[in-house]
Amino acid sequence: MTVLACRVLEDKNQEQSRLAWLGSIDAHLAEKPTNMFAFVEVWLEQSYDDEPKSQVIPDTIAVFGSSPNLDETPSAGMLKRLYLTKKMADRFSDAIIFVSGGPVKTPFFESQVMADWLVAHGIDGKRIFWMTRLGICQAMPLA
Numbered sequence: 001m002t003v004l005a006c007r008v009l010e011d012k013n014q015e016q017s018r019l020a021w022l023g024s025i026d027a028h029l030a031e032k033p034t035n036m037f038a039f040v041e042v043w044l045e046q047s048y049d050d051e052p053k054s055q056v057i058p059d060t061i062a063v064f065g066s067s068p069n070l071d072e073t074p075s076a077g078m079l080k081r082l083y084l085t086k087k088m089a090d091r092f093s094d095a096i097i098f099v100s101g102g103p104v105k106t107p108f109f110e111s112q113v114m115a116d117w118l119v120a121h122g123i124d125g126k127r128i129f130w131m132t133r134l135g136i137c138q139a140m141p142l143a
Helices: 002-008 012-025 027-044 076-091 110-120
Strands: 060-063 096-099 128-131 139-141
Touching (some): 076 110
């Protein structure tokens, strides 16, 4: 944990000192946090758009909630997510879609508003799963 704290605080000297101490106990102990940091750094540099960064074909598309408008239509922020989701869903037609979000700033479930929009824009409702209760990571099929 102290190695992680040093990394977060950007104290390279302390980080190296602590990794050296771990390495003196067991070389594999020092490798584990070093490998984890390298992995995280690569992922933090990823560009998050609809273009795949590898040959992996996604089987799931996750969409996190954003408050809808008071008239139960998607807000500007939600629409950005939905346009990208639609583009990805069209491209990866076998992927299931999880939408999440409860009634936070409005009485409407964010997940339901997103699911309705996706279906209205041609996505098969059988591919969409949504959260049924705020704060519960439980999904149910839309159709």
